[in-house]
Amino acid sequence: AQSVAQPEDQVNVAEGNPLTVKCTYSVSGNPYLFWYVQYPNRGLQFLLKYITGDNLVKGSYGFEAEFNKSQTSFHLKKPSALVSDSALYFCAGPNNAGNMLTFGGGTRLMVKP
Amino acid sequence: DAGVIQSPRHEVTEMGQEVTLRCKPISGHDYLFWYRQTMMRGLELLIYFNNNVPIDDSGMPEDRFSAKMPNASFSTLKIQPSEPRDSAVYFCASSLGGAGNTGANVLTFGAGSRLTVL
Numbered sequence: 001a002q003s004v005a006q007p008e009d010q011v012n013v014a015e016g017n018p019l020t021v022k023c024t025y026s027v028s029g030n031p032y033l034f035w036y037v038q039y040p041n042r043g044l045q046f047l048l049k050y051i052t053g054d055n056l057v058k059g060s061y062g063f064e065a066e067f068n069k070s071q072t073s074f075h076l077k078k079p080s081a082l083v084s085d086s087a088l089y090f091c092a093g094p095n096n097a098g099n100m101l102t103f104g105g106g107t108r109l110m111v112k113p
Numbered sequence: 114d115a116g117v118i119q120s121p122r123h124e125v126t127e128m129g130q131e132v133t134l135r136c137k138p139i140s141g142h143d144y145l146f147w148y149r150q151t152m153m154r155g156l157e158l159l160i161y162f163n164n165n166v167p168i169d170d171s172g173m174p175e176d177r178f179s180a181k182m183p184n185a186s187f188s189t190l191k192i193q194p195s196e197p198r199d200s201a202v203y204f205c206a207s208s209l210g211g212a213g214n215t216g217a218n219v220l221t222f223g224a225g226s227r228l229t230v231l
Contacts, residue, residue: 043117044156044222099211103156
């Protein structure tokens with residue numbers, strides 16, 4: 001079973017508005033969690049990761065994510081979306097055996113001008 | 114570093130033909146991963162290597178798939194014979210240190226090889 005889930009296939013947001021891309025996890029304890037982004041015809045690129053400590057993690061391109069243990073969530077956020085943020089976003093975490101990284105199904109973010 | 118390099122970027126072949134995808138990881142990285150991406154199944158881990166040794170190949174779909182890593186700078190994923198359902202984008206990724214709970218190490222992905230089997 002996957003350790004992370006992304007409940008939304010697509011998120012639409014207007015340019016300049018805040019955006020949230022959701023991710024929940026099911027691994028016990030404090031897992032390592034990641035966000036990656038995939039632009040068209042490209043490989044995945046690392047955005048940010050949570051290891052331990054501060055629950056608010058800041059990453060590339062103005063993105064941040066909040067680790068919430070009580071809600072078992074690790075949502076990706078950005079205060080003001082850009083059209084260029086339109087891409088496929090993947091949440092990732094360890095599998096149940098803890099020996100490899102598994103990815104959520106991905107969420108397509110569409111930012112409209 | 115030029116990053117993870119994959120070839121070919123695009124491959125179109127006919128059912129039954131052998132397909133070989135190639136990957137050059139980042140120099141010094143000791144883990145190498147092969148993923149497959151499809152619309153239906155998302156991103157799936159096929160196999161990964163540590164120090165050129167295959168560690169987990171439980172994601173390899175069938176015996177038609179095989180992967181090798183003869184040295185630290187080269188890996189291949191072979192499909193023989195290929196079938197239309199193998200059509201997908203195949204990604205290679207490498208990292209310094211393990212993934213999952215063995216280490217929160219970042220994977221660097223190649224640009225992918227898009228395979229179309231007719």
